[in-house]
Amino acid sequence: MKSPVFHAIALAVGVMASCPASAQTAAAQAQPAEPTALEARSLQVVELLNGEVQPEEIFTASFRAAIADAQIKALSANLTGQFGRALEVSLLAPREGTRAALEIRFERGIAKGGIALDPAENNRINELRFTSVDSLAVAGDTPAKIAADLAALPGSVNAWFGPLGGAPLISRNPDTPLALGSAFKLYVLAALAEDVKAGKRKWTDVVPLTEKSYPSGQLQTWPKGAPVTLHTLASLVISISDNTATDQLIRVLGKDRILTLMRDSGHSDPAANDPFLKTRELFVLKTFDRETLDQWRKGDAAERAVLEVVLAAEDPSLDQINAAFAHGPKALDIEWFASPTDLAQLFVRMRKTADPEAFRIMAINPSATDAIKANWRYIGFKGGSEPGVLNLTWLLTDKEGRDWVLTLGWNNPAAVVDEGKLEAIAQRILLLPR
Structure with missing residues (x-):
């Protein structure tokens, strides 16, 4: 039964x-x-x-x-x-x-x-x-009504919806960086796709699986050393937010490579993401006590390097990881960060420097049903969350071939954010007449 x-x-x-x-x-x-x-x-x-x-x-x-x-x-x-x-x-x-x-x-x-x-x-x-x-489409809905609903959400909210390079229909705190959750994986995909277009790598390159993180995902249960193509890793990263696949790509690319991509894309504060954490490292950090987290926050590069050795050695159980997140938001300043403007600039760069296969990968799980798909020629999506953190980001192409971006971020260190509420607002935006 x-x-x-x-x-x-x-x-x-x-x-x-x-x-x-x-x-x-x-x-x-x-x-x-x-x-x-x-x-x-x-x-x-x-x-x-x-x-x-x-x-x-x-x-x-x-x-x-x-x-x-x-x-x-x-x-x-x-x-x-x-x-x-x-x-x-x-x-x-x-x-x-x-x-x-x-x-x-x-x-x-x-x-x-x-x-x-x-x-x-x-x-x-x-x-x-x-x-x-x-x-369902809300009769009489307008960007102004939606902006008011975004403003009413508790905590910190940023948002941007409009054509790339054009004036937004909706904008709220567009230059304010917030924690991204798994939406940071867009930067990992961008660095890989840029290397592929430059001829440094191929999507068909095979690497042995050496990393192991915690769910979400599937690869955490795969045998160590299993051969996996870069394309498979990237597809799992974007379509099901596979954390082990993400950490494997970070290992392949190198953290400095991704930080360089951030700087080159025009990110307003790459230092906020340095050191660039793997997903496993973030999970393990969040199991630490307040004193150790304060040491991480205040430490210089050398002290953080010592702690990174500790991170690599720690191996908490999944129950311990779940317990770290069981009581609501924890240490939201230890995360990955970007503003709506940063993410829009990332897409501008990707259109110029990324291999086109990256956009097909982004479209595997577009988070859109037929009614929304009918309004756009292309829809790519990546979101991310942890308690107190939510980000929803789309790259869209209209029927005339012009790219648009919808990105919504919501952080609240005082309470778990209501994912359904922000998703409902996103749906209303994607159903707006343009």
Whole structure:
């Protein structure tokens, strides 16, 4: 038996926009006089999301044992907070039996997933899975309204949306650097692609896997010494944010090479990223106590070099790594940093000096559904996060061939940032008329 699941947008990254609600026709179909068990429970899910039904009324005991009622309520409130009130079941297929695909329409979105019932427990729900929540265009939305919503977010926010080399439609603190999370990996890709175009490397070059970091990713479980091409490493870095693949490319390229790329691209403060950390080093640093972190912050180059030896020798377990991040934001000044202007300048340089394959790699996981893809000739994406840190960055090309950038950064050392809220704002931006 599968474990009960209640997934919401707050638990997923990369959920983007969909077609208007008018495209959903199933809700307009006539309903049978006596609803089936699936239909009745699905309608109760709508009520649950709106806070009108309690979890104990509709879920099995095993579901509630796996996911606490308080968590169910919090996820429901998160969805309605971002996408408005749940309105109706817009799709249920099949309508009979014990398992079905499910879509629920909100005021500003459509949640897609599945539902399953347990006949042995009076057809209570033993699985409810939302695999995506697709945002709908907001009627009358404007850059000014979106800018106001960005300004209202707690903590520090930067943003830039506009054509490269042109005036932005949305701009907030464009020259303010913030922690990037895994979006820093764009600089790693850029350095590699520049070397390939210059003839110093080939995408087909094979290197042995010598690095090992912590998830996200897959390569942390691969055998040491496994042969991997540079193209495979880069693709994993961008498409699934593989940390081990990232550290392997940093080993191949060298930290100084990436810092040089930062300077050459016009980054406003490369020193903020020196020493240039591997992902494993950042994870290990965050397990250290406050005194050791202060030593890292205040130390000169020689003292940091000593600590880097310590970093290389430390081998905390994954449980220790998770524990370091379990209590919210920690040491957000130990990260990778760039401003929206820095990232835009990086893309300007990449268009000139990077091998074109880099842009195909960026498009493997564009974080965009068909409705947004229809508006652009090209979409490339990389995001990043840790508790208190979120960055979402797109390079886009419009139908006339002009490049645009959307980059949103949000740091809050006082609390975990709401990923779904920033993603919803990004969706609204990508749906704006241009």
